[in-house]
Amino acid sequence: MPFVCCHGHHETTTVRKGESRRDRIDWKAADRQRAKQEGPIRRASMRIFEAMADPIPLDVIADAIRSGQADALLQYINAPELPPIDLEKVPAKMRKAATPVTATGVAITSAATRAEQKEIAAALQIRTALQSLAWASGESASAGLGGSFTLANPYTVPWLEQRTAELVVEITTTTREAIRETVAQLYLEGGSPQRLARRVKPLIGLRSDQMRAVLRRGEELTVAGVSQAAQTRALDAYGRKLLRQRAELIARTETVFAQAAGQNQAFQLAVDQGLVLAGSVRVWVADPGERTCPICLDLDGQEQPIGGMFESLIGPLEMPPAHPNCRCAIVLETR
Ligand SMILES: [Zn+2]
Numbered sequence: 642m643p644f645v646c647c648h649g650h651h652e653t654t655t656v657r658k659g660e661s662r663r664d665r666i667d668w669k670a671a672d673r674q675r676a677k678q679e680g681p682i683r684r685a686s687m688r689i690f691e692a693m694a695d696p697i698p699l700d701v702i703a704d705a706i707r708s709g710q711a712d713a714l715l716q717y718i719n720a721p722e723l724p725p726i727d728l729e730k731v732p733a734k735m736r737k738a739a740t741p742v743t744a745t746g747v748a749i750t751s752a753a754t755r756a757e758q759k760e761i762a763a764a765l766q767i768r769t770a771l772q773s774l775a776w777a778s779g780e781s782a783s784a785g786l787g788g789s790f791t792l793a794n795p796y797t798v799p800w801l802e803q804r805t806a807e808l809v810v811e812i813t814t815t816t817r818e819a820i821r822e823t824v825a826q827l828y829l830e831g832g833s834p835q836r837l838a839r840r841v842k843p844l845i846g847l848r849s850d851q852m853r854a855v856l857r858r859g860e861e862l863t864v865a866g867v868s869q870a871a872q873t874r875a876l877d878a879y880g881r882k883l884l885r886q887r888a889e890l891i892a893r894t895e896t897v898f899a900q901a902a903g904q905n906q907a908f909q910l911a912v913d914q915g916l917v918l919a920g921s922v923r924v925w926v927a928d929p930g931e932r933t934c935p936i937c938l939d940l941d942g943q944e945q946p947i948g949g950m951f952e953s954l955i956g957p958l959e960m961p962p963a964h965p966n967c968r969c970a971i972v973l974e975t976r
C-alpha cells in the first residue's frame with residue numbers, strides 16, 4: 642500500500658519499517674510547489690492590509706494619538722463579514738473565482754463601501770487559493786491510492802470556509818492589537834499627532850512587534866540627525882518591507898495548513914471507502930533543516946491513528962503547522 646505525502650502531487654511511495662521517513666520526502670520539490678501556491682495567499686493578505694489602511698482618515702489617527710485612546714480608530718478596523726453571494730451581480734472574472742465557493746457565499750456586491758468590497762474580494766481569493774490547494778493534495782492522494790476514488794469537494798469546503806474566516810479574523814485581531822499598543826506608546830512619547838499619524842498610517846496591517854521595530858528605527862534616525870523628509874521615506878520603505886514579510890509568513894503557514902488539511906480529509910475518505918487497512922498510522926515528519934525547532938523535533942516520528950491528535954510540547958495538534966513557518970509533513974504508514 643502506498644503512502645501519501647502532504648506535499649501534493651507526484652509524491653507517492655512506500656515507507657518500510659526502519660527506513661528514514663525524512664529521506665522519503667522530496668523536500669526540495671515540496672518547497673518549489675509551496676512557493677507556487679503561496680503567491681495567491683500572499684497577495685490576498687496584502688490586499689487585506691491595504692483595505693484596512695485605506696479608509697482611515699489621518700485626523701482620526703491623529704485624534705487617537707492625541708488622546709491616547711485607540712477606540713475611534715479601531716472602529717475602522719473590522720474583519721469582513723462573509724454574507725451570501727449573489728452570483729448574478731458579481732463581475733464575470735470574480736464569478737469564475739467564486740464558483741467553487743458558491744455554497745459558502747460571499748457577497749461582494751452587497752458590501753456597502755469600496756473598502757469592504759476589496760476586503761471581501763481578498764478573503765474570497767484566500768479562500769479560493771486554499772481550496773485549490775486542498776483539492777490538489779486530495780488529487781494526489783487519490784492517485785496514490787490507485788485512482789479508485791476522487792476527493793469530493795464537500796470534504797474540503799467546510800474546513801476551508803472555517804479556516805478562511807478564522808484567518809481574516811486573525812489578521813484583523815493582530816492588526817487591532819498592534820494599533821492599540823502603538824497609539825498608547827505614541828501618546829506617552831508625545832510629539833505632533835498630525836505628523837505621527839502620517840507615520841502610523843502606512844504601518845496599519847503590521848503586528849505589534851513590527852510596529853515597534855519601525856518606531857525604534859524612527860528614534861534611531863532622529864538621534865542620527867536625519868531630516869524629517871528622509872526619515873519619512875526610510876520609514877515608509879521599512880514599513881512596506883515588514884508588511885510584505887508578514888504576508889509572506891501568513892502565506893507560508895497557510896499553505897502548510899491547507900495541504901495538511903486536504904491530506905487529512907483524503908485519508909479519512911480513504912478509510913471511509915475501505916482503502917486503508919485498520920491500524921494504519923499518520924506519522925509526523927519534521928523538516929530536516931538545521932533550524933528545526935524543539936517543538937517539531939519532539940514531534941518527529943510520532944505516530945497517531947487517522948483522525949487522532951498528535952501530542953506536542955504546546956498541546957494537542959491535529960496536523961502541521963505546529964507554529965508559523967513550520968515546514969513539517971505527515972506521511973501515512975500503512976499496515
Ligand atoms: Zn518547528
Ligand SMILES: [Zn+2]
Pocket residue numbers: 927928937961962963964967968969
Ligand atoms: Zn514543524
